[in-house]
Structures are given as structure tokens and as C-alpha cells.
Amino acid sequence: MDLVVIGAGPVGENIADRAVRGGLETVVVERELVGGECSYWACMPSKALLRSPQALSAAKAVPGAAEAVTGGLDVAAVLRRRDSFASDWSDSGQVQWLESAGIGLVRGHGRLSGEREVTVTAEDGATTVLRARHAVAVATGSVANLPGIPGLREAKPWTSREATSAKTVPESLAVIGGGVVATEMATVYAAFGARVTILSRSRLLGGVEPFAADRVAESLRAQGVEIRTGVETLRVERTGDGVRVETDQGAVTAAELLVAAGRSPATGDLGLETIGLDRRAKLETDDTLRVEGFDWLYAVGDVNGRALLTHQGKYQARAAGDVIAARAAGRPVDDAPWGAHVATADHAAVPQVVFTEPEVAAVGPTADELREQGRNIRVVDYDLGSVAGASLYRDGYEGAARMIVDEDRGVMVGATFVGPEVAELVQAATTTVVGEVPVDRLWHAVPAYPSISEIWLRLLEEYGRPATA
Ligand SMILES: Cc1cc2nc3c(=O)[nH]c(=O)nc-3n(C[C@H](O)[C@H](O)[C@H](O)COP(=O)(O)OP(=O)(O)OC[C@H]3O[C@@H](n4cnc5c(N)ncnc54)[C@H](O)[C@@H]3O)c2cc1C
Numbered sequence: 001m002d003l004v005v006i007g008a009g010p011v012g013e014n015i016a017d018r019a020v021r022g023g024l025e026t027v028v029v030e031r032e033l034v035g036g037e038c039s040y041w042a043c044m045p046s047k048a049l050l051r052s053p054q055a056l057s058a059a060k061a062v063p064g065a066a067e068a069v070t071g072g073l074d075v076a077a078v079l080r081r082r083d084s085f086a087s088d089w090s091d092s093g094q095v096q097w098l099e100s101a102g103i104g105l106v107r108g109h110g111r112l113s114g115e116r117e118v119t120v121t122a123e124d125g126a127t128t129v130l131r132a133r134h135a136v137a138v139a140t141g142s143v144a145n146l147p148g149i150p151g152l153r154e155a156k157p158w159t160s161r162e163a164t165s166a167k168t169v170p171e172s173l174a175v176i177g178g179g180v181v182a183t184e185m186a187t188v189y190a191a192f193g194a195r196v197t198i199l200s201r202s203r204l205l206g207g208v209e210p211f212a213a214d215r216v217a218e219s220l221r222a223q224g225v226e227i228r229t230g231v232e233t234l235r236v237e238r239t240g241d242g243v244r245v246e247t248d249q250g251a252v253t254a255a256e257l258l259v260a261a262g263r264s265p266a267t268g269d270l271g272l273e274t275i276g277l278d279r280r281a282k283l284e285t286d287d288t289l290r291v292e293g294f295d296w297l298y299a300v301g302d303v304n305g306r307a308l309l310t311h312q313g314k315y316q317a318r319a320a321g322d323v324i325a326a327r328a329a330g331r332p333v334d335d336a337p338w339g340a341h342v343a344t345a346d347h348a349a350v351p352q353v354v355f356t357e358p359e360v361a362a363v364g365p366t367a368d369e370l371r372e373q374g375r376n377i378r379v380v381d382y383d384l385g386s387v388a389g390a391s392l393y394r395d396g397y398e399g400a401a402r403m404i405v406d407e408d409r410g411v412m413v414g415a416t417f418v419g420p421e422v423a424e425l426v427q428a429a430t431t432t433v434v435g436e437v438p439v440d441r442l443w444h445a446v447p448a449y450p451s452i453s454e455i456w457l458r459l460l461e462e463y464g465r466p467a468t469a
Contacts, residue, residue, distance in 0.1 A: 009036020
């Protein structure tokens with residue numbers, strides 16, 4: 001075969017698809033479920049769990065609809081819907097898709113065993129050696145971190161896998177961590193009636209603009225979540241009826257404990273030592289996703305640490321699959337910035353939505369990050385609740401928006417929205433950043449009235465029209 005892809009998550013599937021379309025005979029190796037973390041224990045089940053409470057609170061905030069809400073959340077029905085979005089943890093549909101796309105599948109744990117060589121160990125111990133004519137792409141994703149807190153491992157806490165696939169709701173849940181998984185799962189379990197306590201070393205949602213993170217924290221508190229920040233967890237113990245978490249700010253007991261303390265690249269047992277790399281080496285790549293120092297090895301998606309998001313990994317996968325096929329055929333490589341074979345957006349325009357209540361939707365670096373880079377920026381803020389379309393959406397709509405303009409280039413380089421159902425606003429912002437649309441031209445992109453998108457006009461008015469600026 002021409003290409004071996006290790007890992008059949010969303011990223012591995014997309015690399016293989018593009019490579020096959022480019023004329024390469026391609027095989028993916030998968031040790032668990034075809035579809036990866038995203039389909040069964042991450043994006044899909046987590047968003048399915050979040051959607052029902054969100055729809056209910058939206059209905060409750062609109063008089064006329066609110067009166068029709070006569071009961072609470074039907075948790076069993078939410079869990080059933082989640083099960084269907086996780087395909088009942090069966091990958092038969094995705095396996096069929098692989099077949100229809102002409103992609104080969106070898107089940108088992110793949111390890112590099114030399115140059116362009118992968119040895120696959122099946123569940124029964126049988127091994128298969130795959131030799132690639134052109135390239136090997138590592139798309140093994142990432143694994144949840146379990147910090148070295150005394151007693152933590154023995155206490156067998158939940159990670160995001162158990163939190164997204166749970167069949168019952170614990171009466172109370174302690175969460176170690178304060179990032180996206182912690183805040184999304186706190187939102188879910190609080191809505192399901194669990195008493196939730198977040199124990200975070202730093203402020204919540206460290207990667208997003210503080211004004212947006214503060215609104216999420218405020219809202220979580222209003223939903224009954226206890227949030228302790230600046231907390232160091234000292235030890236964990238599984239007791240008869242739950243878990244006891246000892247911190248430097250006192251102890252917390254809960255029926256269950258979720259550890260959401262970040263993720264690490266899944267490179268632990270990949271045979272990196274057989275190709276002269278350290279077992280724990282970080283797979284640094286160039287913008288064509290090729291591992292530094294190799295002309296045949298690619299690392300794509302979560303495993304390269306560039307942006308731990310499905311959409312960004314799939315974007316990288318399209319570039320990687322195409323460039324592997326181009327190089328194999330001796331066709332020209334389009335690797336200039338924003339070319340077909342590079343993942344330039346990873347550096348400038350990574351969109352992300354945090355599906356908490358309120359949602360956070362953002363693209364590009366934060367104002368603090370840009371200032372640290374020494375960029376000459378102007379920050380424009382606006383109250384989303386004062387936008388007519390938003391106020392119609394629900395009574396007492398609260399939200400905020402920020403646009404960041406690079407003053408030297410006259411283009412928007414970042415935006416953040418926080419509020420109910422702002423997720424869909426981020427694509428316009430991403431297009432604006434990637435297209436480097438001059439701010440002056442944006443005046444001609446007129447938002448429909450009355451929609452939440454009218455925030456764009458308000459931000460421009462705050463920024464000032466060219467003639468009056
Ligand atoms: C709770 C949670 C919610 C998330 N929500 C979102 C979201 O809403 N939107 C979003 O964009 N991102 C979200 N993410 C991130 C998203 O899940 C990842 O970015 C995405 O799954 C990465 O895709 P991947 O293909 O690189 O890795 P994965 O999906 O992890 O797939 C890797 C595959 O490789 C296999 N594998 C690993 N090692 C080997 C080996 N040695 N041999 C054979 N097979 C192997 C694994 O079994 C797995 O199937 C979320 C993450 C979590 C944890």
C-alpha cells in the first residue's frame with residue numbers, strides 16, 4: 001500500500017479519504033472504535049447532553065412558550081438521545097463508510113517498527129506488518145491527563161469518557177479542572193440535578209477572554225454550581241459511598257469525581273524509539289503536517305498538539321492527505337501560507353465554541369495574547385443584550401461581544417462572543433479573519449435586522465466609520 005494511517009478518529013478518516021481521492025492505496029489502523037474519541041466520548045455525546053437543557057432554558061425565557069413548559073428535564077430521554085448520537089458505541093456505520101470510500105481497515109494497536117513500517121497487534125496477539133510505499137500518518141489523538149495527586153489513580157475517577165457516556169446521574173459531582181470539559185460537564189450535570197463543585201487551580205476557561213469566562217462562571221454559580229478557584233488538590237480517597245477530595249482550601253465529598261485536567265498526545269506506545277525518537281517525543285510538524293526531520297512521517301490532529309479540536313484536526317487532515325498524494329505523484333506542493341497543502345489557519349484563525357450556558361464562541365488570539373506579541377491592536381466591546389435581534393430571542397438576553405482590530409493592517413484579527421446561542425456567529429468572524437477583510441469594507445456587509453448578527457454593525461459603530469474616525 002501507499003499510505004498507512006495510525007488511528008481512525010475523525011482526523012485519520014479524513015487523511016485517508018483525501019489520500020484515496022488523490023490516487024493512493026490507503027489503510028487505517030484502529031485499536032478501538034472507528035470514529036475516534038469525537039464520535040463516542042467527546043464532541044457528539046457531550047453536545048447531545050448539552051442541547052436538551054439549553055433548549056429547555058430557551059423555551060422558559062420566552063413568554064408564551066414558557067407557559068407551555070410544565071415539567072422539568074426528562075433526563076432518561078436526554079440520555080437516550082445521547083446514546084443515539086454516540087451510535088450506541090457501535091462503529092458499524094463508520095466501518096461501512098470506510099468501505100464505501102475505498103479505505104482499508106486493520107484492527108489492532110499500531111506501532112511504528114521502522115522506516116515506513118507499522119506493526120499491528122490484534123486483540124488476540126496476532127501481528128501484521130504493514131509497509132507503506134510513501135508515508136505513514138500518525139493520527140492517534142490524545143488521552144486525558146490524570147495528575148499525580150496521591151490517591152487519585154486508585155480512586156478510579158471519571159474522565160471525560162465516563163462523564164459523556166454515563167447511564168445514571170450521580171447525586172453529586174466534584175470536578176478537578178476548569179477548562180472546556182470541566183465547564184461543559186458541570187453545565188450538564190447541574191442541569192441533571194447533581195450538586196456540582198468545581199475545583200480549579202486557575203480561573204475558569206483560561207484560554208478564552210476573561211470577560212467571557214467570567215460570564216460563564218457567574219451563570220454556573222446561578223445554576224447552583226460551587227466554584228472554587230486557586231485550589232490545589234492534595235489527595236483523593238474513594239470512600240464507601242463516594243469520593244473525598246482534600247484540597248488546600250478544605251475537603252469536598254461527592255458521589256463521583258470527574259478529572260478534567262487537560263489532555264496529552266497519544267504517543268506513549270507508538271514505537272517512536274524504533275525510528276530514533278524518544279518514546280515521549282513531541283511530534284513537532286511543519287505546516288504540511290510532516291514531522292520535523294522525516295520525509296515520510298506525518299502527525300495530524302490532536303496528536304501534534306497544534307489545536308485540540310475536531311474541525312481543526314480535519315482541516316489539517318485535508319491538507320495532509322492532499323500533500324501526501326501530491327508528493328507521491330510528484331505533483332507540485334502548494335505550501336505557501338494559505339496554500340492548499342498547509343494548515344496556516346492553525347496560527348491565526350482557530351474557531352472554538354464552548355457550549356456552556358451562555359455559550360462562548362471565539363476565533364483568533366485573545367487581546368492579552370496579541371498584546372504579549374507586541375501587536376498594535378484596538379479592542380472594541382459591545383453589550384449583546386442591547387442588540388434588537390438578541391432581545392427578541394429571549395427576555396433578559398445577556399451577552400457581550402469583542403472585536404479586535406490590527407491597527408497596522410486595518411483588519412480584524414480576533415473576536416469573542418458570549419451569550420445564549422452565539423455559536424453560529426463565529427463563522428462570520430472566522431471568514432473575516434481568514435479573508436483579511438479590511439474593516440472599512442465590513443460596513444458593506446450589512447447584517448439582517450433583527451438578528452443577533454446585528455452585533456457586527458454595533459461593533460463597527462463603536463470602532464468608527466472611516467470618514468468620522
Ligand atoms: C469531552 C470532550 C468534548 C469535546 N468536544 C469537542 C467539540 O465540541 N468540538 C470539537 O471540535 N472538539 C471537541 N473535542 C476535541 C475532539 O474530541 C478532538 O479534537 C478530536 O477527537 C481529535 O481527533 P483525532 O482524530 O486527532 O483523535 P481521536 O478522536 O482521539 O482519534 C484517535 C484514534 O486513534 C486510535 N488510536 C490511538 N492510538 C492508536 C494506536 N497506537 N493504534 C491504533 N489506533 C490508535 C484511537 O483509538 C482513536 O480512535 C472534545 C474533546 C473532549 C474530550
